[in-house]
Amino acid sequence: MDIERTAPAVGLVGSVLLAAAVAVPAVAVESGAGPMAAYYASGPVGIAIVGLLALVEVIVLLSGRQERTDPATAAGLAFVLALTMLGISVTWAFAIDPTVLFSFPEQYSWISYHRWSVLGAASLLFVGTAGYARSVL
Structure with a gap:
């Protein structure tokens, strides 16, 4: 297996999944359905910057x-x-206030698991880039 070609591909998949995972609640949840701004702003810097990065x-x-x-x-x-x-x-996943997390209407109950999908995508991205850095350096 050519790790120098496979690892960045894994990182690319992780990047796209992470950007999509961060954006899903902003697109899927109706405005006014809950404290979306507080959800995204949880933690020291919030999660929106992760989608951009x-x-x-x-x-x-x-x-x-x-x-x-x-x-x-x-x-x-x-x-x-x-x-x-x-x-x-x-940091964001563990800093979300449970009051904010569970304040969304029942139709958006999936949002309580959203933070774990963000962590999974970020982990996949990290594994891919670590493999790429190891193979190149």
């Missing part, structure tokens, strides 16, 4: 994989971004 990560991984940027530089930057996103995601 996940999209930047796609660019970094693609530029390193296609050798448009020095692969070692891209791998290092991708690893640091992934570690940052994982740290923010973990």
Whole structure:
């Protein structure tokens, strides 16, 4: 198996899944249905920045994989971004106030599991970028 090609692909899948996971509640939950702003702002910096960084990560991984940027530089930057996103995601997931989390109407009860999907996508992204950095460096 060519780990130098497979690892960034895993990271790319993780990046897209993470960006989508962060965006789903904003798109799926009707405005006024609950304290969405408080949900996204939980933790020290909130989770919205993770969605933006996940999209930047796609660019970094693609530029390193296609050798448009020095692969070692891209791998290092991708690893640091992934570690940052994982740290923010973990902090956010455990900082959500239960009152906010369970204040959504019953039709949005899936939101109580949403934080774990964000953590799963962030973990997949981290594993992919760690493998990419290890193979390149």
